[in-house]
Amino acid sequence: KDWPEIKGDITYKDVTFAYNTGEKVLENFNLHIKAGETIALVGETGSGKSTIVNLACRFYEPTKGQIFIDGVDYKKMPLLWLHSNLGYVLQGPHLFSGTIKDNIRYGNLDASELEIIRAAKLVNAHDFIKKLEKGYDTEVGEGGSKLSTGEKQLISFARAILANPRIFVLDEATSSIDTETEQKIQDAIHKVLKGRTSFIIAHRLSTIRTADRILVIKDGKIIEEGNHLKL
Numbered sequence: 203k204d205w206p207e208i209k210g211d212i213t214y215k216d217v218t219f220a221y222n223t224g225e226k227v228l229e230n231f232n233l234h235i236k237a238g239e240t241i242a243l244v245g246e247t248g249s250g251k252s253t254i255v256n257l258a259c260r261f262y263e264p265t266k267g268q269i270f271i272d273g274v275d276y277k278k279m280p281l282l283w284l285h286s287n288l289g290y291v292l293q294g295p296h297l298f299s300g301t302i303k304d305n306i307r308y309g310n311l312d313a314s315e316l317e318i319i320r321a322a323k324l325v326n327a328h329d330f331i332k333k334l335e336k337g338y339d340t341e342v343g344e345g346g347s348k349l350s351t352g353e354k355q356l357i358s359f360a361r362a363i364l365a366n367p368r369i370f371v372l373d374e375a376t377s378s379i380d381t382e383t384e385q386k387i388q389d390a391i392h393k394v395l396k397g398r399t400s401f402i403i404a405h406r407l408s409t410i411r412t413a414d415r416i417l418v419i420k421d422g423k424i425i426e427e428g429n430h431l432k433l
């Protein structure tokens with residue numbers, strides 16, 4: 203069966219979820235996100251923000267209940283198909299061993315050099331990569347060149363954008379990033395979100411402000427909802 207293009211409408215229906223520890227992190231969780239909408243999740247540490255987005259990515263599946271993408275239970279979709287429509291920058295971005303080019307191309311093996319550079323430029327990573335002695339051929343990951351957290355994050359953004367995904371997830375780490383890189387990341391976020399269904403877990407008000415809807419999460423529940431003007 204050929205799957206139609208994913209539009210990115212996402213529904214959590216009575217989703218209950220527990221990690222293997224058995225304790226329920228979400229219980230009868232309901233949420234509908236329209237295709238193209240940007241949702242920001244805020245809330246204290248351990249409240250369930252990453253769990254909510256990990257479920258949308260199908261890194262985990264609901265213990266009970268269902269998640270629908272464009273009205274179809276996502277368990278019925280081939281995982282690879284779903285993942286090829288998904289771009290993510292996760293908490294504590296990690297790079298694979300290999301070169302910067304390999305890392306940007308990861309999951310999109312047929313991407314050309316030009317496309318890789320275009321993605322890096324779009325997220326403002328090109329300039330710092332060019333300054334490295336070996337440029338895009340710099341080895342990273344364990345034992346490789348030391349990149350800052352912010353630089354790793356920019357490379358993750360470039361990877362996420364290269365696939366031109368319908369669904370974009372940003373689970374931002376609370377790390378100290380210098381103001382210049384910070385500005386680049388902000389700028390990248392704006393570009394990446396446009397026209398996609400996006401989940402952002404961000405710590406900076408300036409990032410959250412761009413969301414169509416802000417959900418305040420506590421103990422796995424949405425306790426408040428609105429936009430930045432309302433909250």
Ligand code: ATP
Nearest residue numbers: 221222223227245246247248249250251252253254
């Ligand atoms: P933070 O702001 O610190 O990133 P969060 O809101 O993203 O927090 P989650 O990571 O979703 O919170 O965690 C929700 C709950 O699930 C917490 O009680 C946490 O300890 C637990 N949890 C998260 N990941 C796992 C895991 N892999 N195995 C077991 N329990 C987990």
Ligand code: MG
Nearest residue numbers: 251252253293
């Ligand atoms: Mg988290």
